[in-house]
Amino acid sequence: xxxxxxxxxxxxxxxxxxxxxxxxxxxPSEVELFARQLGDFLGYANELxxxxxxxxxxxAQMGNRQASDRPDEVRPSLDRDAALANxxxxxxxxxxxxxxxxxx
Amino acid sequence: xxxxASLRDVRDHIRSGARSAVEVVRESLSRIERLDPALxxxxxxxxxxxxxxxxxxxxxxxxxxxxxxxxxxLALKDNLCTRGVRTxxxxxxxxxxxxxxxxxxVTRLERAGAIVVGKTNCDEFAMGSSxxxxxxxPARNPWAHDRIxxxxxxxxxxxxxxxxxxxxxxxxxxxxxxxxxxxCGVVGLKPTYGxxxxxxxxxxxxxxxxxxxxxxxxxxxALTLSVIGxxxxxxxTTSSExxxxxxxxxxxxxxxxxxxxxxxxxxxGVDDDVLRAYRSALDMLAARGATLVDIELPHAAHAIGVYxxxxxxxxxxxxxxxxxxxxxxxxxPDPGTADQDLRTMYARTRGSGFGPExxxxxxxxxxxxxxxxxxxxxxxxxxxRTLILQDYDRAFAQVDVVAMPTAPTAAYKIGERVAxxxxxxxxxxxxxxxxxxxxxxISVPCGFTSGHLPIGLQLTGxxxxxxxxxxxxxxxxxxxxxxxxxxxxxxxxxx
Numbered sequence: 166x167x168x169x170x171x172x173x174x175x176x177x178x179x180x181x182x183x184x185x186x187x188x189x190x191x192x193p194s195e196v197e198l199f200a201r202q203l204g205d206f207l208g209y210a211n212e213l214x215x216x217x218x219x220x221x222x223x224x225a226q227m228g229n230r231q232a233s234d235r236p237d238e239v240r241p242s243l244d245r246d247a248a249l250a251n252x253x254x255x256x257x258x259x260x261x262x263x264x265x266x267x268x269x
Numbered sequence: 270x271x272x273x274a275s276l277r278d279v280r281d282h283i284r285s286g287a288r289s290a291v292e293v294v295r296e297s298l299s300r301i302e303r304l305d306p307a308l309x310x311x312x313x314x315x316x317x318x319x320x321x322x323x324x325x326x327x328x329x330x331x332x333x334x335x336x337x338x339x340x341x342x343l344a345l346k347d348n349l350c351t352r353g354v355r356t357x358x359x360x361x362x363x364x365x366x367x368x369x370x371x372x373x374x375v376t377r378l379e380r381a382g383a384i385v386v387g388k389t390n391c392d393e394f395a396m397g398s399s400x401x402x403x404x405x406x407p408a409r410n411p412w413a414h415d416r417i418x419x420x421x422x423x424x425x426x427x428x429x430x431x432x433x434x435x436x437x438x439x440x441x442x443x444x445x446x447x448x449x450x451x452x453c454g455v456v457g458l459k460p461t462y463g464x465x466x467x468x469x470x471x472x473x474x475x476x477x478x479x480x481x482x483x484x485x486x487x488x489x490x491a492l493t494l495s496v497i498g499x500x501x502x503x504x505x506t507t508s509s510e511x512x513x514x515x516x517x518x519x520x521x522x523x524x525x526x527x528x529x530x531x532x533x534x535x536x537x538g539v540d541d542d543v544l545r546a547y548r549s550a551l552d553m554l555a556a557r558g559a560t561l562v563d564i565e566l567p568h569a570a571h572a573i574g575v576y577x578x579x580x581x582x583x584x585x586x587x588x589x590x591x592x593x594x595x596x597x598x599x600x601x602p603d604p605g606t607a608d609q610d611l612r613t614m615y616a617r618t619r620g621s622g623f624g625p626e627x628x629x630x631x632x633x634x635x636x637x638x639x640x641x642x643x644x645x646x647x648x649x650x651x652x653x654r655t656l657i658l659q660d661y662d663r664a665f666a667q668v669d670v671v672a673m674p675t676a677p678t679a680a681y682k683i684g685e686r687v688a689x690x691x692x693x694x695x696x697x698x699x700x701x702x703x704x705x706x707x708x709x710x711i712s713v714p715c716g717f718t719s720g721h722l723p724i725g726l727q728l729t730g731x732x733x734x735x736x737x738x739x740x741x742x743x744x745x746x747x748x749x750x751x752x753x754x755x756x757x758x759x760x761x762x763x764x
Contacts, residue, residue: 180632183632183639184616186635187585187635188589188612189620189623190619190620191628195625195628199629199632202629203629203632203633203636205690205691206691210578210646210650212571213574213575213578213650214645214649218652218656221655221656222652223655224652224654224655225476226476235502250367250369251366251367252594252595252596253594253597262594262595266611267610
């Protein structure tokens with residue numbers, strides 16, 4: 166089925182760099198596993214490079230036949246307490262989500 | 270009532286007064302109690318709430334008389350928000366998440382009289398084709414306990430196959446309604462992109478996700494789609510295309526319909542039993558007056574690569590919101606340190622809150638979108654997506670629907686593909702194109718393997734032409750009894 170496969174190899178350092186972009190803490194064994202599995206998948210997906218797409222527009226989303234705009238009117242939305250109810254550390258009285266310190 | 274009771278039966282019994290909604294819901298709950306410890310189709314069972322609603326329907330029969338789904342037990346995939354009822358997406362990240370609002374589809378079904386009996390097990394954040402990626406353990410196939418039910422809407426398919434629910438909703442990003450429906454021997458319909466509101470569906474890949482019904486019959490799926498379909502102010506991607514009474518269009522008359530057969534796609538990699546069942550289903554449709562036309566979908570072979578680049582890219586963006594601030598789970602600080610800063614908290618929360626498949630996809634999507642690789646992977650995938658779409662446009666100039674098997678094999682054994690995710694991805698070859706092209710597609714039971722595992726026939730149609738898919742599937746079910754076969758649930762049933 167595939168025109169060709171091109172091996173793709175990831176180093177542990179590359180996987181760690183992607184994990185940092187994705188804000189994901191990975192264990193050393195996950196780094197090793199994902200290095201292999203990302204390589205496997207991209208080795209497979211590299212067959213796309215052989216497809217001639219000169220002049221082909223990208224498709225991001227299947228559009229609607231009609232726009233479904235609605236009037237810009239104020240309408241009821243979620244109650245603030247309800248929106249905070251699932252937070253691990255809400256400041257209910259202040260109506261805020263609390264997070265750990267941002268600046269040292 | 271047998272496991273194969275249909276929505277139509279149940280609705281008619283309740284309307285005529287032959288059975289009460291409470292009786293019907295109790296039967297559903299008692300099946301869950303007996304079967305679910307072995308099958309694990311449900312993450313949460315809403316027994317008290319369901320019985321309360323059933324009593325309400327019985328007490329106000331007149332008011333509910335014309336409601337199309339009054340008293341019908343409904344199972345919801347656990348990635349559809351239910352106000353006040355835990356909604357986990359089968360993830361540790363949302364294990365204790367209780368939504369403050371209902372998904373639009375839930376509101377519409379409850380308004381039509383359906384009664385939610387529980388939230389069904391699925392792959393974590395709907396990422397998977399086997400239900401093995403649930404943080405709470407896999408659901409099991411009722412036809413063979415050691416096999417996958419398919420995924421990601423595995424629990425929804427199991428619930429309908431065993432009569433634990435009469436209808437269920439799933440979500441389908443690359444086959445997640447159709448493939449488990451096929452593997453469990455029930456009907457699954459992915460509507461046209463924009464047909465059904467995604468408001469309250471926990472997002473995986475927003476340009477591909479669509480909510481749809483899993484049911485015993487095409488008729489039941491038609492009734493359900495008419496209830497859930499249509500424009501929604503809470504989802505700007507919904508279409509104002511009118512929603513027909515789909516059930517009324519099921520005439521059994523399929524004369525003159527042209528069915529496209531992409532033979533070259535089926536030349537390799539499809540199990541012999543699946544191919545036999547597929548061909549014999551096509552013969553039956555032809556015998557009813559449809560015409561078979563050989564077609565080509567030249568770019569279909571690239572669909573898996575395109576799909577897993579686009580879906581993971583969108584997922585990496587959608588799942589950025591799970592960072593330990595708003596949705597329940599936050600990792601505790603490393604015991605060695607007195608404090609943790611914000612970024613450490615994010616990474617620790619996401620590293621421990623997500624399971625392996627979700628992390629794998631976030632990693633792949635992040636890579637595909639990252640500087641230097643965007644053009645090579647994401648943009649290229651979007652361009653080939655256009656070519657796949659154009660293949661279908663060309664096909665639909667010749668034919669009314671395209672027919673394929675839903676999956677290249679029947680249900681495989683639990684654990685078989687865990688070590689090699691690419692093998693699991695390749696099983697989606699026949700389903701992902703419909704999502705990439707935004708087209709409606711249905712899976713209908715079309716036989717069994719020699720090992721007595723269900724097989725599904727998939728029909729894909731023009732945008733917003735679910736009516737033709739349902740008419741063909743219904744016509745086929747008039748001539749066949751596959752959907753009436755009962756899984757060997759006595760083997761798993763508790764006392």
